Amino acid sequence: MNKRLLFLVAVLSLSLLSVSLAALGTTSTTADIEVTIAEYVSISVSDGIDITVENPDSTNAASDTGTFTVDTNASGKTISLSDDISWSGLTFSTTLSDSSVTAGGGDTHNFTATVSDIDLGDGVTTKTGEVTITVS
């Protein structure tokens, strides 16, 4: 009986030995992958402001609406407008339809520019300027 037990232990030991020897033939290691997606914000103006005053005598104020699209992958961004327009005798102002930005791209917004205090004293003229749209 002891001999049988000894034989079984020997067989088991040899089996374990063969398994451990087989494992030596293979080795491996791993690599990590790190992907950084940067914050992306882009503004595309599709429709600017173009105001023509046909009758300055009867028109005190005139306005036009522009359109722009915000593409971003960041949430929590807001839009603001600014300008450095200062025309003598005329008042220029802008309003924004919606200042919040939706991430994912293709977020379209409107803004309205208004020129007021128009009268005959402004003469025949063409005024140009820029409205800055900021997403931050």
Next chain:
Amino acid sequence: MNKRVLFLVAVLSLSLLAGSFAAPGSTSDAADVNIDINEYVSISPLGDSKINFLIENPKATDETDFKTEMYKVECNRQVDVSLSPYGRIYIGPAMFGLEFKIYHGGEYIAQGDSPITLDPGEHDNVGIAARVTPAPNFPDQTQIDLNDQPGTYLINNAVTITVS
């Protein structure tokens, strides 16, 4: 007188006999010599085992170029090199995929190409090549786009290179 001669002859014969017995004192035998050289297979990174990608424009980037992390393989027998996963996988929470290939001697070897076999010796021209790709098997948002929030996505142990 004859007895004396006989005695001398006897002494001389014994001396010669003793001399002949001295010669077998130098002898030799053989011993067995057995040397076992174990199988040795090793792979170790030559860098930090990390592949970094920077997607500056997620709107315009569907996939990147391959970037490679190199390894040194040492072996005393012919070995095969394999990757797991070997192909493309989907990674969340951002929706994009990763494609892996074995880099060997300036070539990117894809699944289904000839297996990579290295001869015994030291090799430092083996690597893991990876790139960001559209995720496989997802009908929508299969690539990096503006739905993927800015941030850093770290996938630990994303790919395993095995030498066997």
